[in-house]
Structure formats: structure tokens, C-alpha cells
Amino acid sequence: MKYDIIVIGSGPGGYIAAVRASQLGKKVAIIEKYSTLGGTCLNVGCIPSKALLDSSHHYYDAVYHFEEHGISVSKPSFDFSKMIERKANVVETTTGGIKYLMDKNKIDVFEGLGSFEDATHVKITKNDGSSEVIEGTNIIIATGSKPASLPFIKLDKERxxxxxxxxxxxxxxxxxxxxxxxxxxxxxxxxxxxxxxxxxxxxxxxxxxxxxxxxxxxxxxxxxxxxxxxxxxxxxxxxxxxxxxxxxxxxxxxxxxxxxxxxxxxxxxxGRKPYTEGLGLEKVGVKVNEKGQIEINNHLQTNISNIYAIGDVVKGAMLAHKAEEEGVVVAEFIAGEKPHIDYNLIPGIVYTWPEVGAVGKTEEELIASKIDYKAGKFSMRALGRSRASGDVDGFVKVLADKKTDEILGVHMVGARVADLIMEAAVAMEFRASAEDLARICHGHPTYSEAVKEAAKAAWDGKPLNS
Structure with a gap:
């Protein structure tokens, strides 16, 4: 069977690359060695961890915060096995959604370990030992990463x-x-x-x-x-x-x-390390650096021009959303379009509570680069919305160029900043100034007002509510 594009790996980078390529009229196959689609993120990463974070957050609120809201309950307890069961159901629903997308976009799914026979042929070895070979004009490696360890630690995976x-x-x-x-x-x-x-x-x-x-x-x-x-x-x-x-x-x-x-x-x-074992990269001469990352150019091409690599197997932050964007970029590039990706504007997020959101340069990076900047900061405690919900920890900090006022970085700790950080990313994509952001009318009362206030603090040093 011959395809325009073969994708090896069905994580966020791989399945998004496959969907976008199909949307652009390409005949696509995707290979996944596990029985469920979605890769680390959907099966043992982003999605299940957020499910447990949300369940544990509800319990913690019931124990420590309900009383202050005037809600009286008997001492809360939890059923940990039910939390794990709920997490598994969330994962099952989500991975099932990926299967639906494959069917909807007429993408052929192969279960088994994909390995290169040569630059255009991939062998699929199935769990029963049988195998088949498929051909692809272009091949995208999206095999992700696995947990790293320290050399002296023996992981028994029990304790x-x-x-x-x-x-x-x-x-x-x-x-x-x-x-x-x-x-x-x-x-x-x-x-x-x-x-x-x-x-x-x-x-x-x-x-x-x-x-x-x-x-x-x-x-x-x-x-x-x-x-x-x-x-x-x-x-x-x-x-x-x-x-x-x-x-x-x-x-x-x-x-x-x-x-x-x-x-x-x-x-x-x-941390995590690139997962390339069993791919047979040496058969086709794909270059890998000393960190185990597949070497790529600005178009995410390897040294073999029809073979691409995206996500955790290449340089850069190991983030699902970074892999997704790279998947789109590769699919569009192969289709003859001119996509772009700004790695400076890929947000970093921590889903603790309060959450953390960051995009652009840190103060440390600006200092090291000898860039003159100004900083504006606004405390979540000063927001009416934060006081109403009881989520008063954290702040928003806006870093802007001292001369041009262009926003260079935004860093947040607070309630819902995992979503709020995208306001900053959009502003920076359009090279907004701190004044631009400060002059946009924000809804009241909202957490987003902290962004407006921090931007005003960076622009003229005079936030309105502190």
C-alpha cells in the first residue's frame, strides 16, 4: 500500500499531523504500537494527570474551603479507586475521540511497531509477530518520549x-x-x-x-x-x-x-527523553544528536529530505501543544503551503492550584541578553474576582521593552491562568505593546483584569487598583 504521508506515532503531534494532512487532500496512514491512540499525553500524561488533579482539587476544597463559603458538610472522605476509575474513563473517552477523528478523516490506522526498511518503506511488526510493509512518499516521526531517570536509580515501577x-x-x-x-x-x-x-x-x-x-x-x-x-x-x-x-x-x-x-x-x-528505539533510524541514516534528539532543520526535515520529525523526539520543550503545532506545520509544508511557528510564543503551564502560565522571555533571560526592559506586576489579591472566589494567591507580571513598550514576556501564578496566559500569547503574536494591552477593556469582575493591570504597571507604572 502506498501513501502520501506515513505518520509513526499517534500522540498529539502525530494524530494532528495526520488529520491536517488529510484535510489538505493527502492519503495518510498512522502507525501506533499500542492498542489505543493518543500517545503519552492522552494515555499516561496530560489527560489522566489533569483528571486526578481535578478530582483531588474538589476533595481539597471540600475539606478546607467549603466552610468559608458557608457550606457545611460532614467530614469529607474519598474513594481513591473511584478517582482512578474516573481517570480511566476520561482517558478511554478521549482516546476514542482520536479513533473517531481517524475514521472521519479516512486515515488508515496500523497497530504495531513501525520501523524503517528504507527512506520510503516502513515495516509494521504486530504483537502476534506478523508484519507488513507500507510505502510513503513522506514519513513523519512522532514517537514522543518516555520518563528519564538517573543512572544509579533502579525503577521497580512498584515503589x-x-x-x-x-x-x-x-x-x-x-x-x-x-x-x-x-x-x-x-x-x-x-x-x-x-x-x-x-x-x-x-x-x-x-x-x-x-x-x-x-x-x-x-x-x-x-x-x-x-x-x-x-x-x-x-x-x-x-x-x-x-x-x-x-x-x-x-x-x-x-x-x-x-x-x-x-x-x-x-x-x-x-524529565523525559526522546523515544526512538526500534525505529531503525540507522538503516536510513537519520542523524541523532548527543541528547538522543533527531536533528532537524527549520522545516522539521531530517537530513533525509522526505523524513520529518516532530514533538518530543526533536529539540525544544517537551509539550503536547508544541508537538501539535509542529504536526500542523509539517503537514502544511508537505502540501506546499508556507506555515510558521514562533517557538518564543509556546506557553509553559503548570496545573497545580494556583496554576502557572508563562510565555515569552523571563527576567533572567532578558538580563542575560542585556535587553533593557521594564516590569509591571499586579497581585491577584487586589482583584475583586479573586476575593470573591477565595483564590487570592499569585500575581501577573508583564515584561516590556523599555524603549518600544513591546511585550517581551508574561508570567502568571493564579486561578485559571492556564487559560489566561493565551491572552498574552495572542497579544505577543501581534507584537502588542503593554499600553495596547492596558487599554483593552476587560470584563469585570474577572481574573483577566490582572493582566490589564500588570500591563498598565509595565506601561506607565500606575495600575488603577493597587
């Missing part, structure tokens, strides 16, 4: 676990040690902290969310600490050992002193 196992535990840990204070560690740490686990987060860098703006990291750590999570930054983990149901983690702090942590579970969340 020493990755995010995959953390999403399907049979019990809430009593004492959860989280190695890594990035997005995954904080989100899953939040889930279990809300449900009563004692959570300790160990981070090698001097701050959590190391790639984010420093003020954001500081505010988020303060709020999560208030919620009961403990943080140990500038700590380098040296060993992780299991003895029965007890896990012992030894780390060295910045003074060089050894610190010991004990718990019944240890979540290793030190």
Missing part, C-alpha cells in the same frame, strides 16, 4: 516509580518522595498532597520549575508549601534504595552535607 505508575497507584502514599521539582513532579505531588500524603520534593537546581521566571518559582513554592508540600532545593540525589516497603533516598545539600529521606513511595520525575 520506585515514574509518572506512568503514579497515575495508577492502588493507594495514596503515606510519605511520597518526589525527585525533581519540575512540572510533572509538582503536579503529581499536588495530587497526593491534597489526598493526605506527606510530600517532599527534592530538586537539584536552586529553585523549583528551574526553567521558569525566578519570581514565579518563588511564589509557587511559597503557595505549595502553605498547602503542606516540603521542598529541598539545591539537593543532589546520590542514592535510592528500597527495603521492603520503605524507600530511602540520600542526597547532598549545597553545604555538602548528606541528607536522608524515607518514604513508602518515590516518584522519579527528572
Amino acid at each position: 520506585i516509580i515514574t509518572s506512568t505508575e503514579a497515575l495508577k497507584l492502588s493507594e495514596v502514599p503515606k510519605n511520597l518522595i518526589v525527585i525533581g521539582g519540575g512540572v510533572i513532579g509538582l503536579e503529581l505531588g499536588s495530587v497526593y498532597a491534597r489526598l493526605g500524603a506527606d510530600v517532599k520534593v527534592i530538586e537539584y537546581a536552586p529553585k523549583i520549575t528551574p526553567t521558569m521566571d525566578g519570581e514565579i518559582s518563588k511564589e509557587l513554592q511559597k503557595v505549595l508549601k502553605k498547602q503542606g508540600m516540603d521542598f529541598f532545593v539545591s539537593h543532589g540525589v546520590k542514592s535510592v534504595e528500597r527495603n521492603g516497603n520503605e524507600i530511602t533516598v540520600k542526597a547532598t545539600n549545597k553545604k555538602g552535607e548528606e541528607v536522608t529521606f524515607t518514604g513508602d513511595y518515590c516518584l522519579v520525575s527528572v
